[in-house]
Amino acid sequence: KALDVALFGRMLADLPEVNQDAACQMAHAISTHRVEREFDYFTAVDDKGGPEETGAGMIGQVEFNSATFYRYTNINPAKLLENLQGDRDLLLNGLRAFTLALARAIPTGKQNTFAAHNPPSFIGVVIRHASPINLANAFETPVYAERGQALTKPSVVKLAEYDSALSAVYGDPRDCWAYLDLSQAWPQDKGSKLNSLTELADWVAQQIANAQEA
Numbered sequence: 614k615a616l617d618v619a620l621f622g623r624m625l626a627d628l629p630e631v632n633q634d635a636a637c638q639m640a641h642a643i644s645t646h647r648v649e650r651e652f653d654y655f656t657a658v659d660d661k662g663g664p665e666e667t668g669a670g671m672i673g674q675v676e677f678n679s680a681t682f683y684r685y686t687n688i689n690p691a692k693l694l695e696n697l698q699g700d701r702d703l704l705l706n707g708l709r710a711f712t713l714a715l716a717r718a719i720p721t722g723k724q725n726t727f728a729a730h731n732p733p734s735f736i737g738v739v740i741r742h743a744s745p746i747n748l749a750n751a752f753e754t755p756v757y758a759e760r761g762q763a764l765t766k767p768s769v770v771k772l773a774e775y776d777s778a779l780s781a782v783y784g785d786p787r788d789c790w791a792y793l794d795l796s797q798a799w800p801q802d803k804g805s806k807l808n809s810l811t812e813l814a815d816w817v818a819q820q821i822a823n824a825q826e827a
Contacts (some may be wrong), residue, residue: 614697614698614700614703616697616703616707616710618633618696619633619636619693619696619697619707620635620636620637620688620693620696620707620711621635621637622634622635622636633696634692634696636688636689636690636692636693636695636696637686637687637688637689637693637711638686638687638688638745639685639686640684640685640686640747640749642682642683642684643682643683643749643752644678644680644681644682644683644752644755645680645681645682645683645751645752645755645756645764645768645771646680646681646752646755646756646757646758646764646768647755647757648678648680649678650676650677650678651676651677651678651679652674652675652676652677653674653675653676653677653726654672654673654674655672655673655674655675656671656672657670657671657672658670675723675726677723677727681756681764681765681768683748683749683751683752683768683772685747685748685749686715687745687747688708688711690704690708690821690824693707693708701825704821705818705821705822706818708814708817708818708821709814709815709817709818710814712738712810712813712814712817713810713811713814716732716733716736716810716813717732717810719731719732733793734765734769734794734795734796735765735768735769735772735792735793735794735795735796735798735799736792736793736810736813737772737790737791737792737799737804738790738791738792738813738816738817739776739788739789739790739804740787740788740789740820740821740824741784741785741788742785742787742788743783743784743785743788744783746776746779746780746783746784748772748775748776748779750775751771751772751774751775751776752768752771756768756771763796765795765796765798766796766797766798767798769794769796769798769799770798773798773799773800773803776803777803789804789805789820790803790804790805791804791805791806791807791813791816791817791820792804792805792806792807792813793806793807793808793809793810793813794806
């Protein structure tokens with residue numbers, strides 16, 4: 614009943630009887646727009662060198678970029694409950710914790726160089742009853758911003774427009790959204806606008822609890 618194994622699965626070639634199919638799927642983050650690579654050129658010198666040692670001890674460069682990213686994940690609550698051996702309380706607490714962690718998770722690589730501690734400007738959660746829908750194709754045509762305009766706002770607008778178009782064909786009338794939106798670009802009539810990450814995590818847990826009771 615380990616939550617991480619229940620979420621992400623486990624495969625042991627020499628012990629197949631303990632294998633576990635994952636209840637969670639995660640996609641790689643993609644930029645919503647065309648990205649220009651930047652280069653950080655650096656040199657490093659030794660603390661103490663002999664007369665014959667001149668110049669830098671190391672010269673190199675680090676490639677980096679600054680982008681607005683779309684990140685997608687989905688969870689099958691029924692499969693997660695099965696993996697947790699029917700422990701309903703652990704299911705709801707796990708979904709709440711996963712929602713908090715997903716929003717706060719930031720890659721740790723090169724943080725001493727770039728200090729990239731940037732929480733999401735928009736977080737949307739949708740309870741779907743037909744099938745999962747990855748909205749990455751909203752950015753098949755890259756977003757462009759007018760001079761002086763942020764990239765976040767048009768990215769959120771395209772995401773909402775694409776979801777509406779796709780849901781009209783593949784969605785279910787029972788599907789429902791909840792979201793946090795610092796960009797102020799998500800349509801106000803499209804789901805429940807919440808004020809904090811904690812409220813969003815509680816909403817997720819409550820929706821699943823209600824569905825199980827129905």
